[in-house]
Amino acid sequence: MNTIEELLKDAPKTPAQKYSAKDFQSDQDVRWCPGCGDYSILAQVQRVMPELNIMRHNMVFVSGIGCSSRFPYYMETYGFHSIHGRAPAIASGLKIARPDLQVWVATGDGDGLSIGGNHLIHMCRRNLDIKILLFNNQIYGLTKGQYSPTSEFGKVTKSTPYGSVDHPFNPLLVALGAEASFVARTLDRDPKHMQAVIKRAAEHKGTSFVEIYQNCNVFNDGAFFTWTEKDTKDDNVIFLENGKPMVFGKEKNKGIVLDGFTPKVVSLADGKHSMSDLMVHNERDTMLSFILARMSSFPDLPRPVGVVYSTERPLYEVEMSRQIQDSIKKQGEGNLEKLLNHGETWTIQ
Amino acid sequence: MNTIEELLKDAPKTPAQKYSAKDFQSDQDVRWCPGCGDYSILAQVQRVMPELNIMRHNMVFVSGIGCSSRFPYYMETYGFHSIHGRAPAIASGLKIARPDLQVWVATGDGDGLSIGGNHLIHMCRRNLDIKILLFNNQIYGLTKGQYSPTSEFGKVTKSTPYGSVDHPFNPLLVALGAEASFVARTLDRDPKHMQAVIKRAAEHKGTSFVEIYQNCNVFNDGAFFTWTEKDTKDDNVIFLENGKPMVFGKEKNKGIVLDGFTPKVVSLADGKHSMSDLMVHNERDTMLSFILARMSSFPDLPRPVGVVYSTERPLYEVEMSRQIQDSIKKQGEGNLEKLLNHGETWTIQ
Amino acid sequence: MAKDLKNLDDVTIRFAGDSGDGMQLTGMQFTSTTALLGNDLSTLPDYPAEIRAPAGTLFGVSGFQIHFGSTEINTPGDTCDVLVAMNPAALKVNLRSLRDGGIIIANRDGFNDKNLKLANYEKNPLEDDSLEKYQLHIVDITKLTHNTLESLGLSNKLVDRCKNFFALGMMYWMYTRPIEPTVKWIQDKFKKTPEIIEANTRVLKAGYAFGETTEIFASRYEVKPASLKPGRYRSITGNEAVAWGLIAASVKSGLDLFLGSYPITPASDILHELSKYKNFRVKTFQAEDEIAGITSAIGASYGGSIGVTTTSGPGMALKGEAMGLGVMLELPLVIVDVQRGGPSTGLPTKTEQADLLQAVYGRNSEAPIPVVAAITPADCFFAAFEAVRIAIKYMTPVILLSDGYLANGAEPWLIPDVNSLPDISPTFRTDPNGFYPYSRDEKTLSRPWAIPGTPGLEHRIGGLEKEHITGNVSYDPENHEFMVKMRQAKVDRIAEDIPLATVDGDTVGDLLVVGWGGTYGSIRTAVEAKRREGKSVSHLHLKYLNPFQKNLGEILYNFKQVLVPEINLGQLSKILRSKYLIPAVSLTKVQGLPFKSSEIENKIDELLSKA
Amino acid sequence: MAKDLKNLDDVTIRFAGDSGDGMQLTGMQFTSTTALLGNDLSTLPDYPAEIRAPAGTLFGVSGFQIHFGSTEINTPGDTCDVLVAMNPAALKVNLRSLRDGGIIIANRDGFNDKNLKLANYEKNPLEDDSLEKYQLHIVDITKLTHNTLESLGLSNKLVDRCKNFFALGMMYWMYTRPIEPTVKWIQDKFKKTPEIIEANTRVLKAGYAFGETTEIFASRYEVKPASLKPGRYRSITGNEAVAWGLIAASVKSGLDLFLGSYPITPASDILHELSKYKNFRVKTFQAEDEIAGITSAIGASYGGSIGVTTTSGPGMALKGEAMGLGVMLELPLVIVDVQRGGPSTGLPTKTEQADLLQAVYGRNSEAPIPVVAAITPADCFFAAFEAVRIAIKYMTPVILLSDGYLANGAEPWLIPDVNSLPDISPTFRTDPNGFYPYSRDEKTLSRPWAIPGTPGLEHRIGGLEKEHITGNVSYDPENHEFMVKMRQAKVDRIAEDIPLATVDGDTVGDLLVVGWGGTYGSIRTAVEAKRREGKSVSHLHLKYLNPFQKNLGEILYNFKQVLVPEINLGQLSKILRSKYLIPAVSLTKVQGLPFKSSEIENKIDELLSKA
Numbered sequence A, B: 001m002n003t004i005e006e007l008l009k010d011a012p013k014t015p016a017q018k019y020s021a022k023d024f025q026s027d028q029d030v031r032w033c034p035g036c037g038d039y040s041i042l043a044q045v046q047r048v049m050p051e052l053n054i055m056r057h058n059m060v061f062v063s064g065i066g067c068s069s070r071f072p073y074y075m076e077t078y079g080f081h082s083i084h085g086r087a088p089a090i091a092s093g094l095k096i097a098r099p100d101l102q103v104w105v106a107t108g109d110g111d112g113l114s115i116g117g118n119h120l121i122h123m124c125r126r127n128l129d130i131k132i133l134l135f136n137n138q139i140y141g142l143t144k145g146q147y148s149p150t151s152e153f154g155k156v157t158k159s160t161p162y163g164s165v166d167h168p169f170n171p172l173l174v175a176l177g178a179e180a181s182f183v184a185r186t187l188d189r190d191p192k193h194m195q196a197v198i199k200r201a202a203e204h205k206g207t208s209f210v211e212i213y214q215n216c217n218v219f220n221d222g223a224f225f226t227w228t229e230k231d232t233k234d235d236n237v238i239f240l241e242n243g244k245p246m247v248f249g250k251e252k253n254k255g256i257v258l259d260g261f262t263p264k265v266v267s268l269a270d271g272k273h274s275m276s277d278l279m280v281h282n283e284r285d286t287m288l289s290f291i292l293a294r295m296s297s298f299p300d301l302p303r304p305v306g307v308v309y310s311t312e313r314p315l316y317e318v319e320m321s322r323q324i325q326d327s328i329k330k331q332g333e334g335n336l337e338k339l340l341n342h343g344e345t346w347t348i349q
Numbered sequence C, D: 001m002a003k004d005l006k007n008l009d010d011v012t013i014r015f016a017g018d019s020g021d022g023m024q025l026t027g028m029q030f031t032s033t034t035a036l037l038g039n040d041l042s043t044l045p046d047y048p049a050e051i052r053a054p055a056g057t058l059f060g061v062s063g064f065q066i067h068f069g070s071t072e073i074n075t076p077g078d079t080c081d082v083l084v085a086m087n088p089a090a091l092k093v094n095l096r097s098l099r100d101g102g103i104i105i106a107n108r109d110g111f112n113d114k115n116l117k118l119a120n121y122e123k124n125p126l127e128d129d130s131l132e133k134y135q136l137h138i139v140d141i142t143k144l145t146h147n148t149l150e151s152l153g154l155s156n157k158l159v160d161r162c163k164n165f166f167a168l169g170m171m172y173w174m175y176t177r178p179i180e181p182t183v184k185w186i187q188d189k190f191k192k193t194p195e196i197i198e199a200n201t202r203v204l205k206a207g208y209a210f211g212e213t214t215e216i217f218a219s220r221y222e223v224k225p226a227s228l229k230p231g232r233y234r235s236i237t238g239n240e241a242v243a244w245g246l247i248a249a250s251v252k253s254g255l256d257l258f259l260g261s262y263p264i265t266p267a268s269d270i271l272h273e274l275s276k277y278k279n280f281r282v283k284t285f286q287a288e289d290e291i292a293g294i295t296s297a298i299g300a301s302y303g304g305s306i307g308v309t310t311t312s313g314p315g316m317a318l319k320g321e322a323m324g325l326g327v328m329l330e331l332p333l334v335i336v337d338v339q340r341g342g343p344s345t346g347l348p349t350k351t352e353q354a355d356l357l358q359a360v361y362g363r364n365s366e367a368p369i370p371v372v373a374a375i376t377p378a379d380c381f382f383a384a385f386e387a388v389r390i391a392i393k394y395m396t397p398v399i400l401l402s403d404g405y406l407a408n409g410a411e412p413w414l415i416p417d418v419n420s421l422p423d424i425s426p427t428f429r430t431d432p433n434g435f436y437p438y439s440r441d442e443k444t445l446s447r448p449w450a451i452p453g454t455p456g457l458e459h460r461i462g463g464l465e466k467e468h469i470t471g472n473v474s475y476d477p478e479n480h481e482f483m484v485k486m487r488q489a490k491v492d493r494i495a496e497d498i499p500l501a502t503v504d505g506d507t508v509g510d511l512l513v514v515g516w517g518g519t520y521g522s523i524r525t526a527v528e529a530k531r532r533e534g535k536s537v538s539h540l541h542l543k544y545l546n547p548f549q550k551n552l553g554e555i556l557y558n559f560k561q562v563l564v565p566e567i568n569l570g571q572l573s574k575i576l577r578s579k580y581l582i583p584a585v586s587l588t589k590v591q592g593l594p595f596k597s598s599e600i601e602n603k604i605d606e607l608l609s610k611a
Ligand SMILES: Cc1ncc(C[n+]2csc(CCOP(=O)(O)OP(=O)(O)O)c2C)c(N)n1
Pocket: A065, A066, A067, A068, A069, A084, A107, A108, A109, A110, A111, A112, A135, A137, A139, A140, A141, A142, A143, A148, C262, C263, C264, C265, C290, C314, C315, C318, C345, D321
């Protein structure tokens, strides 16, 4: 048992009585623009936390820089508002040093995919047990409206008055390309869905990557309305459910079938297709996850939201701790005296 | 026509007579370890260059740091041995400024996927017309043998005496996750195949990503022998050909079929399966490309080599130049006088 | 009734309200009208760090200060004479900057309970005597605006948005400025929405009339035109000036401008500005991070463009390694650092001068880079132009230091005659005979610029030590030492190619105040004031921080004392002490704010009284 | 035949050959045997930059130099007395370091036409008179090795590999060292391959016998034991010492050690070394880049570990922004910079001291960080330990400067008694009552270390300016200035907690030679020599570069002149001149090599003759 374990050995591990959302509200006044999608994300996270049955003092939210990265200030947990893009690296160091903590990363499409892209994919690859919430508003909010790596091609912004000429990242695809073990998408304007997804992410053992469509009503208002607003949502979103066929539409009268590897929308009304023809969701199917992720590249296809992929892989910090335990078993706790005197030495009388 | 165009207007664009491989050998003595796979890559590139019918002075090789990144010194073209991981960013700036040049990036698994991972995926996303040769030896060579982001889990190296606990990147998958428009793999020990792949990469319009299995005989000898050595190669490698079924094996008696989305090896000998059952390669099929890329995660599946994926997308530098030409057409060549005096001004008598 | 008309040399007004109240717009309108009248002026906006802080909060207050006069104006003003406060938060945050006896114009309707609470006022300051020592004018701006627009039947939200024009109208009346320019501006600006034109114009006029007719304002002021150099003027901010200076250099040199940049406050506006000028062939590349920003610029320079990267402190810290590469490659490159409050993320929207040592020393090993600093918003134009000139002529990275105060501050600018700009004539190597990538020009010590695409010049460069002349990789000890000293000598030699330093005031005396960068205005104002009092004090302001001008030492030694005011803990003073071994005294202020000239004046008095 | 036995105070031998010739191993064997005899010694390996440069090439030469004696030995030796050259390239590259009249032992078989050509020798130097001024001994080392092993029927390749033991054997004979220790070493080392044990042992003995029996060597030498402090010794390199010093600090403090690092020459061996000690709970994280290296370490420190990151110049330049974060967060962190030749990629395998200014100033804004420098390979142990002590006690990042010369150089080290090490007692905040993240300890000014997992201390930290005490985000001007000065004051205060500077030699005099870091040995040797000549010169060597020791100024003012030798263009001297306004003279050498003490002696003479 090292000093830290010693120090914290009596600290409670689970709440005596269940927390309420309010217990996770810090004393800092929230400084996002009125109407910002970030408020909803904060609210949902605060609602989910009590469900996790983990002590606040064992939770840490790490962020970079951006409006989204202000998130930790508002959570009554440990919080770390770091520098731009580096949250995954800081969180990795923390998690490796302290596997006992539940570590979250709150980041944005700029923080997490522009300057921080490399740290993010390396964290996914290593599969540390850290949960990433990526607030995707397809814009740089805090710096007042430049396009981001997720902004659509041709987007007109402060830095692209003639329209951007960048092909955007597909965040899910980037995470899957880095072999993230949990990949999901949810919507700022669908509280229930977001809560469910965040809970799944929290429970997953490994790096959980959650893309959240977040409205920046000041610099990119309505970017996701097609998928978040009542009137258009049902016909443009597929709510993924493991083991269930992919149905959507106001009247649940449309579905997805595969033609070759390419998803296609079919009507369940025209008698030509039935439920049984539809693609069935399987969270553990790697290949399917790529197909689902790619759907967002096709405007005529609905957007899948929910848990796209989930699998188990060895956890970096667990393997590391195991190596340490093993070598302590084999060689005994390190002895400084021995270390300094081992190998070739000689004595001068 | 700007100053540079003016300056170079009389420079020949195509060789009067065809170059030979020798024409691409610089006067620098090659300083790789005897037996290093890099020699073969250098030789194949020098053999392919003459085929491209492009003037040497219009070719630039940009690299980062690493044994592999020494590459530009040995090419009798323009060469830029930059700093660790930044070659894609430097090449991007060069290509945007000078679309007339053919720009190559020579990098390693550490240079390109560790410190340089972010630049690399952003370049793929933007789809600049730059060709990346990634020398994958699954080790840090120049720094004398630490594991790299492509080293296998559990690898024992100088920095991991107890074995690494990192899950490695799959380079093809990373490139595909970033939506690279051309993705291929080849082998240092198969000159003909490498030449063919490099030629394809050179001819592709867009970011070409080529992973080259390269043997580091000093620090990671034999990492790829299963796929490169005569006796094992045929039974462990599939040479992809567009439109052709996926057959392999010394006697071409094995093939790949899909079960669900998961590839499976079948025998063509046991009468149960015939050519017509086999998966057929289609370079333009995005979903297929992910399946092929993922095959390397399954030890019992053969490794696909060749062009895994190829598609066309708008080129960043071309779109940028178009915006410039358009606005010159619309507003006329910029006039400094006008600029300084436009908008609100006032005169003091 | 007739009101008496007082004459003033200079006036400072601060408009303050909610982010949503349009105070920036109001201030800018007042500024352009004032400029048209021929006053000299200086302005400073003061935004909240938050994008849209909730209405009424202290941290949501947005201000705009303008200092104008019939005399030379060098700063936005230490304290203001008039404070327009649209709500309690605005009053609370800005009262400290109002001089005793100054005028407060408060929008009564803004001082409701909710807002008072948000600004944590126990009682309404308009109703107790806490503001006694000021001339308090309480006006129902919101109500009056609504009355004015009743008939138009606009939404309350829209009407509220017009109230800043009422305030502006009052100020126009109070300082006898015409409303026409703003009326005209409203007309173009809102072309598409006639009802808005109508509304804003009416409210503007109402505000003006209100001043005219009501009793509250006893007197009215006039500020005569300043005796400015005749010519055509415009108002320009530091960030605009940097962008235009770079474009000017591109035009003059005939080279395309390439900007590789990652957005960061307060530098982003340079990227925004440059991205507008595609017909100047400006290529702006919004990179994935600061490292890609600078390295892409290096790639572009290698290809024959003017490679530029723009950033602020934290981004600057990320570019160090690539700057070192630039030093080794000896390619032109301009690195613009718009300094902000630090360390780390610090105070992103506040100004500071604390990146000087980073600019001069912040790289591994001996990697000398010339450093140029702009001294006023408009000077950013010339500083940027000069940075490019040096970069190209000496084949070297050059760092241009600006700061948040210069970047957002504005001043009238006598538009230069394009032909008067020095020309920049890059020469590209084309002759393969006797070409060596690291041969050098005897005069400048710079190496040839040999760009890809040039037949017969195929060669290889990189970050490993270069052999003199050939540029081959070399680990030879003597060659390394030679090259290290050569790179240093090349930078030192630039001192031969820049104007000598000149002193404002006598060249010999008791005290020399040495400043650099954005403190020019406050120091000049302070020194002028003291000289008028007959004090033996002069002012030297440095634009060249590396190398220093040749005659700097000589000048320093001519004064009994040297004072170095800086918005940091004394960085220039460290360098001066080290190089010239003089006991320079440093005056520091690290509050994210420019110096008040009074602060400098006090220090001057202190030093001179001691002597 | 009997040969005469000469007695020597000290000897320097350089073994040189192809990378493949096993010169490092040979040198190390000679070293440990010599250590066992009780000589004082110092060694320096000299590898090629290439991994496996082609055989016979000039850039493929690998060397190992050992300086040993019966007197105090502080450097690997300016010049060598004996050069063992296995091939022409080795001769050509190393001849410059052989003193006139020195001994050359050349392996004739290595001087074949191919190798002569590769080393671009026109004619065979062994056959013309170009080596006249040396004592040349030509030995058929390869042939003799083959003869010795004929009977074993090993492959030629294997036999060739043994020839270095022949050379070693000769040297053992020549300097009267026993072969037994090496025989024993061979036996453990090649346990698994008896035939190799047999072969190497035979060849070693053959070499020894060859010296004994042949005519060529007229004389033989003895070097008596040095009067070293009694106790148990080991040989240690700087990189090993850093790693062990960190582990010692971890053991003493009871905190786990976390290393976040990205490999880079010459720092990688610290990562390699630390990754071995998992049973000390050391966690080594090979990060994706240097930025992840330092930021992961910050994350670990936040969690209550000793966060450490190791790198060299180019990586250091990438860490600047994160160091600033460390300054703002006020968390313990150790940043180890093993300096190498620059700028940019520079000379990766060569040594330099040119990151001092980067260490002190290389970050945005005012971001003071304590800087400690190791002065000998073994001192790296104590320097690393001290860095951790300061980091934890003052809750601050600390930079530890080493260099390529210290990192790879080795010296005998009197193994310290573990209990004699100062203890490090971190205190973690646990009491929620009155807890404020930025409250401060009056004595150290450090803030509480409140780690996640502690009930009731949930709080938020970050890179934005902090409000004093509460640690809330604050843009308040006065608070910012207060905190900027507080962070500076905290670092300055460390001067109260470090030993006073002490001078080698008189504390008053004509000349003080001030050095820092890896130049200790050469300066000490030079100053000792001059003092023996009765010159009034003393030596002060700094381990603390920021803050300086309290009595430094006082010491400096006691000398008429101050000389500052550095492996850079005068970086410490810049700081000393600035802080103490003394006309320090700097002696610089930037060749990727340590100073020769003679170079320093000459400068001392020059300055004293002037005076
Ligand atoms: C090193 C560094 N570079 C740039 C910045 C400026 N910056 C702050 S936030 C940001 C982008 C934020 O975008 P995103 O992550 O999408 O967050 P959002 O504000 O949209 O929630 C940038 C470029 C910085 N603070 N630090």
